[in-house]
Amino acid sequence: MSHLGRKILNVVPMLLVFSLGFFMGMISDSKFPNFYIPFVPPMPSPALPLPQLPVSSQSPPLQPIPPPPPSLQLQVAEVMRFLVPKSAMHNMTDEELFWWASMAPKVRSMLFHRVAKVAFLFLTRGNLPLWPLWEMFFNGHDGLYSIYVHTDPSYTGSLPEESVFYGRIIPSQKMMWGDMSLVAAERRLLANALLDLSNERFVLLSESCIPLYDFPTVHAVLTGSNTSFVDSFVNHDSEVRYNPFFADRSNITLAQWRKGTPWFExxxxxxxxxxxDDTYFLAFREYCAVQPACLMDEHYIPTPLSLIGWMHNANRTLTYADWRIGEVHPQTYGRDDVTEDLIRKIRGGAGSGRNCTYNDGANGTCYLFARKFAHDALEPLFRLNPKVMGFG
Structure with missing residues (x-):
């Protein structure tokens, strides 16, 4: 090796230190103080002696590369401090957030042991009236889940610092029922959750949702599945919502039009x-701008799934809702409705008319979650919880 080559090798550690310090300085001084680094810096390996190659008498003997300085001895715990901050707030715009979140690592192997986490995405109008039940559900399972809450920007409530929901509200924007602002909120929740590379499954929930099983069961079903669970089906009654605008704006034909509940896994x-997606979303948003209560939240994700030919989807949701009452909203369960029989029927797919046995890793499980449950249903849910749902 030439004398110049040895000099280059000797300055590599110094360049690494300078680059790392410069990058971390940008992060700490930028307008993104709580930003999660969307990758893990490589763990340095011990310095190994160079092979003993023949050298000329005119060249100085080869020296091993010096070990990296202590500042490069990054520990996983320190890296994770940046990956998963206590607060989910940041100052990124949606454009910046989606750009960072869209990055996908190509190397699947990790430099440290990583357990797949489930990201629970709560889309709410204000507070979480059933949060004590969810606290019991999450209790004792730190490191296996992440929580993100999108609420109305006017909401000023708070929960105790010891709550798993404390600090988990993301930068939120105004939402309206039946509007594309709901879809924008769903995408915002997904983007924030994608910044944590340990999140492998993503569940959209409302403030009226409850878990039907204990956490280990829910985690095992979701992380053990090789498919997604998104409602996406042909519904001829929904054809009245299709408009030729979609064909002109984004080549979506009536044959590709799909419907489904927005509560995905x-x-x-x-x-x-x-x-x-920066094509179909824009078309849907433009359409809803001139069509109040366009109800496109039931069509946006299901329709692009058919357009891109996504094969890894069970075409069903794992979140139960009873639509048999024939209203624009599903059945709401209050204090007097919550019984052991109700929970067991929901878990078995009562009234769904569907075969819940799929080759998708769900092992015949029909539902993991259910909605809509009123605030006054909390007490009977607490009472039934240990016997029926199995946690608490």
Whole structure:
């Protein structure tokens, strides 16, 4: 090796230190003080002696590369401090957020042991009236889940610092029922959750949702599945919502038009596809701008799934809702409705008319979550919880 080559090798550690310090300085001084670094810096390996190659008498003996300085000895715990901050707030715009979140690592192997986490995305209008039940559900399972809450920007409530929901509200924007602002909120939740590389499954929930099983069961079903669970089906009654505008604006034909409940459970690959879409989302948003209560939240994700030919989808949701009452909203369960029989029937797919046995890793499980449950249903849910749902 030439004398110049040895000099280059000797300055590499110094360049690494300078680059790392410069990058971390940008992060700490930028307008993104709580930003999660969307990658893990490589763990340095011990310095190894160079092979003893023949050298000329005119050249100085080869020296081993010096070990990296202590500042490069990054520990996983320190890296994770940046990856998963206590507060979910940041100062990024949606454009910046979606750009960072759309990055997908190509190397699947990790430099440290990583357990797949489930990201629970709560889309709410204000507070979380059933939060004590969810606290019991999450209790004792730190490191296996992440929580993100999108609420109305006017909401000023708070929860105790010891709550798992404390600090988990993301930068939120105004939402309206039946409007594309709901879809924008869903994408915003997904994008924030994608910044944590340990999140492998993503579940959209409302403030009226409850878990039907204990956490280990829910985690095992979701992380053990090789498909997503997104409602996407042909519904001829929904054809009245199709407009030729979609064909002109984004080549969506009536044959590709799909409907489904917006309460999804999806994997990371599909989540990246959803937040990276800058074609269909814009078309849907333009349409809703001139069509109040367009109800496109029931069509936006299901329709692009058919357009891109996504194969890894069970075409069903794992979140139960009873639409048999024939209203614009599903059945709401209050204090007097919550019984052991109700929970067991919901878990078994009562009234769904569907075969819940799929080759998708769900092992015949019909539903993991259910809605809509009123605030006054909390007490009977607490009472039934240990016997029926199995946690608490």
């Amino acid at each position: 999806m994997d990371r690959a599909l989540a990246v596809e959803v937040i990276s």
